Amino acid sequence: MYPITVQQKERDTIGLKQHSPQSRRTYVLKLISWHYARVANRNTRLRVTISPSEAFPFTNCVAVNPLDFPDELVHILINGYPLTVRYDVTSLTSYKPLV
């Protein structure tokens, strides 16, 4: 799902020390391009988790990370079903999901 893992990032960062500033800049530009292409396409796969709080389901939106969706209140299809995304601004607390 994610082409760059934390371990890969660390390895690449270490590797960058051996590269010239030019190739390092190219790498960063490629990384930014990849991120924006991913955001623009949004044809990706995400892992399902429960709503972040007892109150969140009452928004009738799905909770996302802002890095996955830079625009809040955008409409998406989840397995073909339309829903609206909203940032999770609540802290994750232990609760028994009612809805």
Next chain:
Amino acid sequence: MALGSIGISLAQRRWIGIKEIGAEVTIEHFPSSTTLNREAPKFAQAIEIEVDFLQRANGNGNNNNNNTLLYYSAKDMCMSFVDDFRGIVMTTGQQIVFMFQGDKFIGTIKSVNFGGDHPIASVPPPSPPQSGDGTGIILADTKVIFSKASGSTITIIPSVP
């Protein structure tokens, strides 16, 4: 919310057909060039929702032992609803949850009316919905028509024109 995760409520997971937490789902932009039959969501002129209690503020949902008022003004519910859900999409057949006057309700979208040349999408679409016809965006002037779910103890007082 962790990067790469998406928080989906129980009602939404039931509607989509997600059986377990941790499952992977496909996310597409709406509308997407890959979903050829999908139109961009239109603004809903009116939606019809069948409602029932999920949980009352001072008791459990839909029980008759509660002596507090079971009557709700349709006009007040409509105003509260569009205020809470302005800008989000709702689809025919979708289960939603909402709060009103401290009580928690569960509703099923029975129809979405777009007005003008667009027909009323009143039949629950097959799963998943194949076109945008049953999906509308709630606006401040969207008319919300509440009806009582079968077997519910709720009473909705209709708006006087």
